[in-house]
Structure formats: structure tokens, C-alpha cells
Amino acid sequence: MKTKKKFLSFLLIFGLTLGMMPATAFAANASETWGDYAATDFAGGSGTKEDPYQIATAEQLAKLASEVNSHVVGKTHANEYFKLIASIDLSAHRWVPIGYGNSSNASSFNGYFDGNHQTITGLNVDERGNNTDAGLFGAVSVATNEPVLKDLTIENATIYAGDETDDGTLQYGAGVLVGSITLLGGSSAKYAAIENCHVSGQVDSKMYAGGLIGAASYGKISNCSADTIVTGNTVSGGFTGYAFSSSFENNTAKGSVTSTGWSTGGFAGWVYEGAITKCTASGNVKADNWNLGGFAGYLSGATVNACTAYGDVTGTATTFIAKAGGFVGTNKGSMIQNSHATGVVTGSNQYGAAGGFVASDENGTTTGCSFDQTKNPLLTSVGNTVTQGTNDITPKTTDEVLADICNDYFGGHAYQKAWTIDKEATCQQEGIKSHHCERCNDKTDVTSLDKINHQLVKTAKKAATHMADGNIDYWYCNSCNKYFSDEAATKEISLKDTVLPKLTGHTPDKTGWHSDETNHWQTCECGVTLNKSTHTKQTTVTKKATFKKAGSNVTKCTTCGKTLSTSTIPKVSKVTLSKTSYTYNGKVKKPTVTVKDSNGKLLKNGTDYKVSYTKGRKNVGKYTVKITLKGSKYSGTKTCTFSINPKNTKLSSQSGQEKAFTVKWKKQTKQTSGYQIQYATKKNFSKAKTVTIKKNSITKTKIKNCAANKKYYVRIRTYKNVKVNGKTTKVVSSWSKSATVKTK
Incomplete structure (x- = not known):
């Protein structure tokens, strides 16, 4: 080092x-x-x-x-x-x-x-x-x-x-x-200050x-964040690689840190002196060399307070001590207070063990710290000791470590407003509810829930026959597994008390009529056949077919009620107009109607349906055709629409100006309200812009705010404002052929 x-x-x-x-x-x-x-x-x-x-x-x-x-x-x-x-x-x-x-x-x-x-x-x-x-x-x-x-x-x-x-x-x-x-x-x-900067990548x-x-000497960095994937060799960290006599406060590091070299940390690779307060690292850390930690790889003479490490730590060194720690790889004479690690730590080998919190202690001091022993059941707080320091590090469960983070890093719990049911109440035992912390699952406002009423299920009375026992009306509680003869559950009985003994004699049973394709009959509970005769058939339409659903016919026996056969009336699935779009020519339009069922069968006009047209159908606009199903098999209505579009026009000329261009076109005033001009830098008119000319007497316009020295594609169409269902809408012609123009 x-x-x-x-x-x-x-x-x-x-x-x-x-x-x-x-x-x-x-x-x-x-x-x-x-x-x-x-x-x-x-x-x-x-x-x-x-x-x-x-x-x-x-x-x-x-x-x-x-x-x-x-x-x-x-x-x-x-x-x-x-x-x-x-x-x-x-x-x-x-x-x-x-x-x-x-x-x-x-x-x-x-x-x-x-x-x-x-x-x-x-x-x-x-x-x-x-x-x-x-x-x-x-x-x-x-x-x-x-x-x-x-x-x-x-x-x-x-x-x-x-x-x-x-x-x-x-x-x-x-x-x-x-x-x-x-x-x-x-x-x-005295220091180099950086404030409120946030990066990703x-x-x-x-x-x-x-x-x-990368490296900070005498830095003072606060309220910053880094959401990055960091790959390094010599000193690497999720927030800073190397820090000398620097302070860090209220900073966060996200993203993984991977290194082939030494001193690797989720927040910092190597910190020499200085102070770190209320900072957090959440990315996973992996290194092939020594000194790696969920928060810092190497701390020397530094002070760390109320910081957290959430990421997993993986040391893959096999020829020497990896010094992999949940919070820090090596703590050399540094003070770590009220800080916690929640990740899985891997890095023990024949040369030394990984540490749940500190991998290697060189006269370091820790107070009020913890690591997740639920995730690291085989690890101790400190993996290896070079010089014995003072270590107040407590192995805890996952929820306990998260609760420490709530108190020390966040300054308290964030309890949910909604209640959580910790234990369901039954008819035999009270339940429990509480408010849980959304970060650590800590509980507050622990409250008892009263016992609930019996969870009763009724078994209806069944008459006894000479073949089988019957039973009385009775109620069974799924919670306490007891039987009752009354719905209020005040009269407890045994299962034996619910039984009605079987009877004797030949009588038709209550299963009703039995049948095959030709005959129907009744039976006694003992199996003897009674009242056998042939079916009497009757066919009826049970449901008319519509535009959305098929209909049905059914044939039943009028004596036993058996359904002998059913058939489907196919739904009316296709209504087409001979034409749905016309170009205005001053004549009334009347498209013909074709109606088919889902099997492709052609329905008859006047027998299976009738057609009515809206009035007019001469000028530019949108018109409806109403098809009404009729007869014994069909029911429902459907409306189809067709449009009469204005005649189109075409561009007559176009010329480019500085960041603009002018276009002219042939006037078209019959059954039109104006024009729409569309322009774009791509031939397929993706991301095109549209200019609306509200008077049909205008035959040129200038398009401004264009890019300089740029080729544009331009086309035009006519439109007319019409009323459709009480609202004004535009009915448009087809687009003209596109033309090109280049700005200056």
C-alpha cells in the first residue's frame, strides 16, 4: 500500500x-x-x-x-x-x-x-x-x-x-x-468546492x-450524485477515485464499480484524511486485487459518519488477502461512526477472511456500526487484524440493519399511512395490525384486532331415500372446525347429529328425467326404470343473430325438456359499401350495400335487412347509410359512412428565399374552404409541418422559419369545413404530387 x-x-x-x-x-x-x-x-x-x-x-x-x-x-x-x-x-x-x-x-x-x-x-x-x-x-x-x-x-x-x-x-x-x-x-x-452537480454514464x-x-485534493463536495458504471485499475470509486484532505456531504453514488487493480469502493477508492458525512453507495463492487469495500477501498486517517453501503462486494484475488469488506477494505487509523453495510460480501481465501464490515483493521475506530449477517452468516465484523483498533460493529438481521440506516442516515423512519395486517384475527384468537416503515419494515402503532365471527358454511337439507342417508340444515365453521344446527351458531352439534336415516319403497327419484336420442324415462333410487316413452320434438329460435353475436336455434322434447339438438345462426359480420369515397362532381351519390354473415352467406335486402340513406349526398361532406336487420333470425342496426371529397389542386411554382420559400398553386373554389400545404425535409414527409390557408381565393404563400440551404419537399390539397354530428370537421382532397424547393 x-x-x-x-x-x-x-x-x-x-x-x-x-x-x-x-x-x-x-x-x-x-x-x-x-x-x-x-x-x-x-x-x-x-x-x-x-x-x-x-x-x-x-x-x-x-x-x-x-x-x-x-x-x-x-x-x-x-x-x-x-x-x-x-x-x-x-x-x-x-x-x-x-x-x-x-x-x-x-x-x-x-x-x-x-x-x-x-x-x-x-x-x-x-x-x-x-x-x-x-x-x-x-x-x-x-x-x-x-x-x-x-x-x-x-x-x-x-x-x-x-x-x-x-x-x-x-x-x-x-x-x-x-x-x-x-x-x-x-x-x-482552503478548499475546492463543488455543489449540486449530477452525472450519469x-x-x-x-x-x-x-x-x-477522478481525484480530489482539498475538495469540498456536497449535494452531488453519480449514477455511473466505473471500470478501473489503480484506485476506483463509484463517486471519486482518490480523495486527499477532502470533505464530502450529502452525496450519492449509484452503479457498479469493477477493477483489475487495488483500492476499489462503491463510493471512494482511496480516502486519505478528510471527512465524509451522510453519503451513500448502492452499486456492486468487484475487484481482482486487494482493498475493496462496499463504501471505500482504503481509508487512512479519515472520518466517516452516517454513511451507507448497499452493494454486494466481490473480491476475486486468490494469491494474497483480498481484503474485501462490506463497508471498507482497509481501515487505517480512521474513525467510522453510525455507518452500515447491507450487501453480500465474497472474498475469503486461504490467506485471509473477508469482513462483514471491515476487511482489514489497522488501528481503526468504529462506533455504532452494523452489517447484514443474514446475508453473511459465516463472516465476522472484522476479517483480519494488522493492529487492533476499537471496533463497535454489530452483526444484525437485514431488517435491523435497514432500521439503523433509517435512524442514522435518513434521520428516522418513513412509516406508511396504510395499515399492514401482521396477523389475521380468527374466531378463536385476536389479530395484530401496524404501520410499517417503507424502507426497513420497522413497525409502529401496533394494534390488536378483535376476534372475528364464526366463518360459517351452510350445508342445505337433503332428504333421505331408501338408497342413501340425508341430512338436516347445518352450519360448519372453517375457523374453529365446529358444527352448529342454527345460523347464529348458538347450538353446537356433532357431525353424527346432522344425519337423516335412509328410507324404503319404489318412487321416482328427484334427479328428474333421463334420456337418450330417442326415449326419456324416470328412475327409482334403486335403479328401476319408470315411465319410459319417445321424445316429442319442438324447434324454436332462442336468440336472434346480430352484428356482434351469433344467434341460435334449439330443439327440445316437450315432455322431459331434453335438448335434442342446437344450431347456430351465424352473426352478421360484414357490411360493405360499393364505394366509401367520392370526388365532388355535383351529382347525388348512392353506394350500394352488401351484407354477409360470418359464413359468407349473402343476406337478402328487404327480407333480412333494409337500407336507409341520409338526405343530400351531393355536396362535399360525410354521409351515413343505416342498415337495419329484420325477420325472424336477425336483429340490430349498423351505420356506415362515406365521404364526398373536394376536387384537388396542384402546385404551379415554388421558389426559395433566405430560410424561407414561396409556393403558388391553381385556384380551386368549388365546394372548398381553403388549402393545406405540407412540407418536410424528407421525401416520405415524416415529421412534416402543415400550413392551413383559410381562404380558397388565395393562390400563394410564403413559408418562413426554415433551415438555410435546405432542400424541402412540398405538396398541397384542398379542404372544406363541414358539420358532422354537430361539430365542424375538415373534409380533404387527395394530396397533389410533391415538388421540391431549396432555401437560401
Whole structure:
């Protein structure tokens, strides 16, 4: 494990070089970058705190990056202020970080950036092989205690960095927001502040990989979140990779952290001194090397209070101690208070055991902490001890650990308003209900439920026959398994008391008539056949067929009631008009009607149905045809519609202007109210826009607010406003052939 001396060396080098030493440009990837499209001016502002430079486009943000990285004195915007005034999409090109370099040589960002609650999407940084800080911001150095980065959201970013894994040679970091941040050498600042920044995406760096920040020295980071997938080698964390003398408060880390190297944590990989308060990590952690924990891989001289680790921890090292802990891999002289781990921990081997909370204790102190022993029944609180510290860590059940988190991290339980029935009441025993915490299942307002009434099921009286016993009316309780002779359950009896003894003699039984295809008869309970005779048949329509359902016929015996046969009257399934759309020509339209059942049989007009048409049917509009089923087999009505559409027109000319174009067309005034013009940049008119001309006497219009130098496809049709069911609707003609026009 690295020493404190190495951390101090890194700090001195990093802090003095960022923004102070003249730097030579690092080689960027050969692919096209946003720097090639940098704007010449910002959207406004003068760079002061009262009047910050305003950034509204990706090109203006690229201008900031290019000038910070230029090394040109007076153009790097040291101590100047910037404000994002619109959300930005950076997906078109690769992004070169604002502040380029590493611990040995860098042109850092020394200004102040206000995200103004805007969102940056499509961020793609690829610094593989360059060993430089990577993120929206690469190297950042701070001259005052004022927040240097605040109120910014970055979504679905992709960050790659580095090649070197030996942090004794040089250091660089990678995070969605910033690669590395520290104090400017020679400044009076006590800390580098970041507030209310939220990121998502993925980070892949060989050194100091973090979801939000790669490496932070003297940082003060609060109210931020990182929902990222982090892949690393040398020090990796879901929120920050490496932190030196930094404070973190009210921050969250989501997403998995995977590393092939050392010091890996759900929140932080390596924390040297500093303080972490009310922070949480929920992603799973997996590493092939040592020092990994659900919250932090390695804590040295730090203070951690009221923090939580929810993720599973998996250490796969087999040739040395993996030092895998539910909360922290190694606790070296650090104080951990009121913090808890809920994940499954894997990492024990022949060299050492994993720890439910701490994997390796080097004179660390823990108070009021717990881990989930339900998930880790074979683990102790501390896996291995190098130097015995003071450890107040309690193995608990899953619900108990979650309850500790409610109290210590959330400040109390969140009880549901609805009651939960913990134990059902019966007629023999009281029940219990309570309000459960939605996070940990803790209970409050535990309340008894009164016994319920008997759960009675009635068995109806059955007469005895000479073949079988009968029974009286009686009631049975499914709850207490007792029998009663009254519905009020006041007279308890035995099952034997319910029996009526069997009778004697030949009489028709109560099963009614029996039958086959030809005859019907009755039987005695003993099986003797009585009153046998042939069926008398009668056929009736039981249900008329409709447009939605089939009908039916039934043939029954008039003596025994047996159904001898049934048949289906197919439903009326298809009504078609000879034509449903006409073009106006001044003549009355009367489409013919065809009606078929579901078997394809053609029904007869006048016998099975009649047809009525609405009046008019000459001018442009929508008209109805009513079909009414009739006769002994059919019932119901159905309405069909057809339209008389206006005559269409066609474009006569079109011409392009600056971000606009003009079209002309042939006038069509008969049975029309106006025109609709549709235009789009695609031939199939997807995402097209439509302009409505409300007078049929107009024959040209100008389409404005178009893109410059763009080819557009245009077409036109006529329409007429008509009343349909009391509401005004447009009846339109067919579209004309499309034409093309190009704007200037």
C-alpha cells in the first residue's frame, strides 16, 4: 500500500503545476474534436462575477476549452466566471477536457462555472494512451473558497482515460464531471468546492477512476450524485477515485464499480484524511486485487459518519488477502461512526477472511456500526487484524440493519399511512395490525384486532331415500372446525347429529328425467326404470343473430325438456359499401350495400335487412347509410359512412428565399374552404409541418422559419369545413404530387 509521503508528493506536484507551469500540448486522438468547431464569441457577458460569460452552444463551450488549453497568457480565463444558459448536446464530436494535462504538466481551469441547472448530453471523452485528466473538465485548480463548479447535470457520458497504472510515476484522474481538482499553488483557498452537480454514464480509467471526480485534493463536495458504471485499475470509486484532505456531504453514488487493480469502493477508492458525512453507495463492487469495500477501498486517517453501503462486494484475488469488506477494505487509523453495510460480501481465501464490515483493521475506530449477517452468516465484523483498533460493529438481521440506516442516515423512519395486517384475527384468537416503515419494515402503532365471527358454511337439507342417508340444515365453521344446527351458531352439534336415516319403497327419484336420442324415462333410487316413452320434438329460435353475436336455434322434447339438438345462426359480420369515397362532381351519390354473415352467406335486402340513406349526398361532406336487420333470425342496426371529397389542386411554382420559400398553386373554389400545404425535409414527409390557408381565393404563400440551404419537399390539397354530428370537421382532397424547393 502507498504511504502518506506519496500522497503529499502527489499533492505538491499537482497543486503547483496546475495552472502555473507553462505546458506543452499533449497529443490528442486524431479523430475530429469539438475544438475544430469552437465559436469565436460567447453568447454574452464580460467574465465578471456580476456579468459572467454566457454559454449557449456546444461551439461556445468548445471555445472555453480551447482557450483554457491554449497556454496563451491572458486567454486562459483565470479567475473569470461562466454561466451555462441552455442545455447542450455534445454527441457530434469527441470532447477534449477543459483543462488539459496531469500531475506533471497541465493547463488547468482556474475560473468558476455555473451550470445554471442546465443539462449536458452526449459527452464523449477518449484520452486512452494520453495519461491525462479526463471529464467535461480535466484539470481544475481553485484560487478561492467560492464553488468552482455548481448546479450542472451531465447525462449518459462516456469517459476513457489513461494507460499508465503506476501512480508513483505520474497521476491523472477520470470522472464524468472532472478528472482532477485541487488548490491553486500559492492561493489562499482552503478548499475546492463543488455543489449540486449530477452525472450519469460510464467511466473507464487505468488510474483514479470515479463516477463524478477522478481525484480530489482539498475538495469540498456536497449535494452531488453519480449514477455511473466505473471500470478501473489503480484506485476506483463509484463517486471519486482518490480523495486527499477532502470533505464530502450529502452525496450519492449509484452503479457498479469493477477493477483489475487495488483500492476499489462503491463510493471512494482511496480516502486519505478528510471527512465524509451522510453519503451513500448502492452499486456492486468487484475487484481482482486487494482493498475493496462496499463504501471505500482504503481509508487512512479519515472520518466517516452516517454513511451507507448497499452493494454486494466481490473480491476475486486468490494469491494474497483480498481484503474485501462490506463497508471498507482497509481501515487505517480512521474513525467510522453510525455507518452500515447491507450487501453480500465474497472474498475469503486461504490467506485471509473477508469482513462483514471491515476487511482489514489497522488501528481503526468504529462506533455504532452494523452489517447484514443474514446475508453473511459465516463472516465476522472484522476479517483480519494488522493492529487492533476499537471496533463497535454489530452483526444484525437485514431488517435491523435497514432500521439503523433509517435512524442514522435518513434521520428516522418513513412509516406508511396504510395499515399492514401482521396477523389475521380468527374466531378463536385476536389479530395484530401496524404501520410499517417503507424502507426497513420497522413497525409502529401496533394494534390488536378483535376476534372475528364464526366463518360459517351452510350445508342445505337433503332428504333421505331408501338408497342413501340425508341430512338436516347445518352450519360448519372453517375457523374453529365446529358444527352448529342454527345460523347464529348458538347450538353446537356433532357431525353424527346432522344425519337423516335412509328410507324404503319404489318412487321416482328427484334427479328428474333421463334420456337418450330417442326415449326419456324416470328412475327409482334403486335403479328401476319408470315411465319410459319417445321424445316429442319442438324447434324454436332462442336468440336472434346480430352484428356482434351469433344467434341460435334449439330443439327440445316437450315432455322431459331434453335438448335434442342446437344450431347456430351465424352473426352478421360484414357490411360493405360499393364505394366509401367520392370526388365532388355535383351529382347525388348512392353506394350500394352488401351484407354477409360470418359464413359468407349473402343476406337478402328487404327480407333480412333494409337500407336507409341520409338526405343530400351531393355536396362535399360525410354521409351515413343505416342498415337495419329484420325477420325472424336477425336483429340490430349498423351505420356506415362515406365521404364526398373536394376536387384537388396542384402546385404551379415554388421558389426559395433566405430560410424561407414561396409556393403558388391553381385556384380551386368549388365546394372548398381553403388549402393545406405540407412540407418536410424528407421525401416520405415524416415529421412534416402543415400550413392551413383559410381562404380558397388565395393562390400563394410564403413559408418562413426554415433551415438555410435546405432542400424541402412540398405538396398541397384542398379542404372544406363541414358539420358532422354537430361539430365542424375538415373534409380533404387527395394530396397533389410533391415538388421540391431549396432555401437560401
